[in-house]
Structures are given as C-alpha cells and as structure tokens.
Amino acid sequence: MKKTLALLSILVAIFASSNLQAQDILKGNVNFLRDVNDLKIEFSYDKLKVGKDGSEANYIKRKKAEKEKKDAGSGDEWEKAWQGDKSEKYQPKFEQLFSEYSDIKVGEDLDAKYMMHVETEFIEVGFNVGVKAKPALATLIVTFYEAENPKKILCKIKMDKMKGFQGHFDSGSRIAEGYAKAGKYLAKFIKKKIEIELMG
Numbered sequence: 001m002k003k004t005l006a007l008l009s010i011l012v013a014i015f016a017s018s019n020l021q022a023q024d025i026l027k028g029n030v031n032f033l034r035d036v037n038d039l040k041i042e043f044s045y046d047k048l049k050v051g052k053d054g055s056e057a058n059y060i061k062r063k064k065a066e067k068e069k070k071d072a073g074s075g076d077e078w079e080k081a082w083q084g085d086k087s088e089k090y091q092p093k094f095e096q097l098f099s100e101y102s103d104i105k106v107g108e109d110l111d112a113k114y115m116m117h118v119e120t121e122f123i124e125v126g127f128n129v130g131v132k133a134k135p136a137l138a139t140l141i142v143t144f145y146e147a148e149n150p151k152k153i154l155c156k157i158k159m160d161k162m163k164g165f166q167g168h169f170d171s172g173s174r175i176a177e178g179y180a181k182a183g184k185y186l187a188k189f190i191k192k193k194i195e196i197e198l199m200g
Contacts, residue, residue, distance in 0.1 A: 045086060138164065
C-alpha cells in the first residue's frame with residue numbers, strides 16, 4: 001500500500017511538472033539547487049529575435065522609422081523606452097516571481113556560489129488595439145553554472161513561449177508579464193523536479 005501511494009505521488013508530481021507550460025531541460029539537472037538559498041543572476045539579449053523582423057536590430061530599425069514618420073524625434077525616445085524596459089520591467093518581474101515561488105533569493109550583486117544566466121531568445125511583442133488583442137510571448141534559455149567556473153554548466157532549461165498579458169496597451173508591460181510567468185513556472189518546475197528526485 002505504501003509503495004502504491006509513493007508511486008501515485010511521483011506520478012502526480014510528474015504530471016504537475018509537465019503541465020507548467022512548455023519547459024525542457026536541455027542539459028544537466030537541478031538537483032544541486034536542493035539546499036541553495038541564493039543565486040547570482042544575469043540577463044542577456046545578445047541573440048534576441050523579435051517577431052517576424054528576425055534580429056532585434058531589424059525590429060528597432062523598423063519601429064524607429066514608423067515612429068519618426070508619425071512624429072519627428074520620437075524614434076529615439078521609443079528606442080530608449082524599449083531598451084529601458086529590459087532592466088526596469090522584464091528583469092524585476094522575473095526575479096520577483098522566481099524568488100517568491102522558489103524561496104531562493106536572486107540578485108545581480110549577490111556573492112553566491114551559483115549563477116543563473118537568463119538569455120532571451122525570442123520576443124513576440126503582441127498588441128492591444130482595444131477591440132482586438134494578441135498576448136506577448138517570451139522564450140528564455142536559463143543556464144546554471146558555478147559563478148567561478150562559467151564553463152561548468154550544471155543545468156540548461158528552455159522556457160518556451162511564456163505568454164504575457166494581452167490586456168496592456170503598453171508593449172513593455174505585456175512582455176513583462178511573460179517574464180513574470182517564466183520566473184514563476186521555472187521556480188515551480190525546479191521544486192517539482194527536486195521533489196521527484198527525493199521520492200526516487
């Protein structure tokens with residue numbers, strides 16, 4: 001009877017972890033995080049692709065031209081806001097929800113043994129024109145490694161198409177909700193994986 005209950009618990013945990021939206025461990029495992037209380041975190045956008053424009057540079061070029069056509073001088077203002085949203089909206093949302101659901105403190109200035117590198121691979125900005133809306137999406141690659149040995153990758157996880165909130169008229173706020181969801185789901189995903197390992 002005890003074995004049956006244990007098996008059922010494992011199956012429930014597996015089912016729950018598989019339904020935390022599209023996530024996939026590309027390399028390693030998360031067992032090293034079992035007793036970790038803090039993580040140093042860094043974000044990168046070097047390989048970012050945006051919607052159908054391909055590279056982020058192409059997207060910025062197109063959007064700036066559109067803004068300038070409507071209102072001279074507004075292109076630079078738009079680009080400044082686009083870049084600022086990364087550190088002012090996306091990253092804080094991810095950190096807040098990850099910490100809340102994992103009980104692991106994260107920060108760029110923490111003196112922690114392990115590093116969590118969050119690379120944004122793809123963003124769909126979505127839209128909201130009142131009568132019609134489309135949610136934003138964000139695909140992230142999260143890599144864990146020893147802070148003093150970046151080449152030693154402990155785990156790599158893909159967070160695929162994390163859906164943001166379509167109700168916001170501001171694209172930065174729509175996209176930020178995708179990062180919030182990614183932080184939350186990653187934390188829950190890691191917890192479930194560790195629980196399954198402990199049960200085994």
